[in-house]
Amino acid sequence: MKRLSIYILLSLFLVVFATSKTSAQDNELVNVCALGIGNATYLKDFKVKLPASAAAAPSTKFNVILNKGTMYKITVCNAEGYEGKAVVSLLEGPKALGSNLNADGSFQPAIGFMCQKTGMYNIVVSFKGGKEGAAVAILSYVNK
Numbered sequence: 001m002k003r004l005s006i007y008i009l010l011s012l013f014l015v016v017f018a019t020s021k022t023s024a025q026d027n028e029l030v031n032v033c034a035l036g037i038g039n040a041t042y043l044k045d046f047k048v049k050l051p052a053s054a055a056a057a058p059s060t061k062f063n064v065i066l067n068k069g070t071m072y073k074i075t076v077c078n079a080e081g082y083e084g085k086a087v088v089s090l091l092e093g094p095k096a097l098g099s100n101l102n103a104d105g106s107f108q109p110a111i112g113f114m115c116q117k118t119g120m121y122n123i124v125v126s127f128k129g130g131k132e133g134a135a136v137a138i139l140s141y142v143n144k
Contacts, residue, residue: 029047029077029079029134029135029136030045030047030136030138032077033045033075033076033077033136033138034075034138036075036077036109036110037073037075037110037138037140039142039143040073040140040141040142040143041140041141041143042138042140043138043139043140043141044064044138044139045136045137045138045139046062046123046125046136046137046138046139047134047135047136048060048086048125048133048134048135048136048137049079049133049134050084050125050126050127050132050133050134051132052084052130052131052132053130054130055130056130057087057126057127057128057129057130058126058127058130059124059125059126060124060125060126061122061123061124061125062122062123062124062125063120063121063122064120064121064122064123064139065118065119065120065121066113066115066118066119066121067115067118068115068116068117068118069115070114070115070141071112071113071114071115071141071142071144072112072113072114072115072139072140072141072142073110073111073112073113073139073140073141073142074088074090074100074110074111074113074123074137074138074139074140075109075110075137075138075140076088076100076107076108076109076110076111076135076136076137077135077136077138078133078134078135079133079134079135079136081134082127082131082132082133082134083131083132083133084127084128084129084130084131084132084133084134084135085107085127085128085131085133085135086100086125086126086127086128086133086135086137087099087100087101087107087125087126087127087128088100088111088123088124088125088135088137089101089123089124089125090111090113090121090122090123090124091121091122091123091124092119092121092122097113097121098111098112098113099111101128112142123137123139125137
């Protein structure tokens with residue numbers, strides 16, 4: 001019984017330690033990425049970690065409300081140690097408004113968007129080629 005108790009406590013400690021290490025790495029990536037937003041004001045960050053997939057690339061979607069007349073920027077930073085590079089798209093319903101992936105396959109570090117109408121928008125993140133990846137997308141508004 002004593003061994004079982006020790007085993008359970010050790011297991012819980014390892015889970016807490018692993019979770020806090022991952023969280024610390026995520027926060028470090030957010031901090032580094034936030035330094036690159038330039039003349040903008042940080043609003044929110046979106047942390048993404050997705051597994052590899054041979055079929056369709058997995059993605060995740062975040063809903064945001066954006067205000068008319070405001071210039072927004074989504075800055076993208078990929079975590080080291082992962083093969084996948086984040087593809088971030090801004091959508092208004094089914095309509096694509098911008099992406100950090102260029103037609104030639106290269107990436108932009110950020111997406112700029114002048115909001116024409118207040119409403120719900122979606123930020124969709126996947127990793128090019130369905131590769132495993134981890135990244136942060138930071139939503140900010142550009143100061144005039």
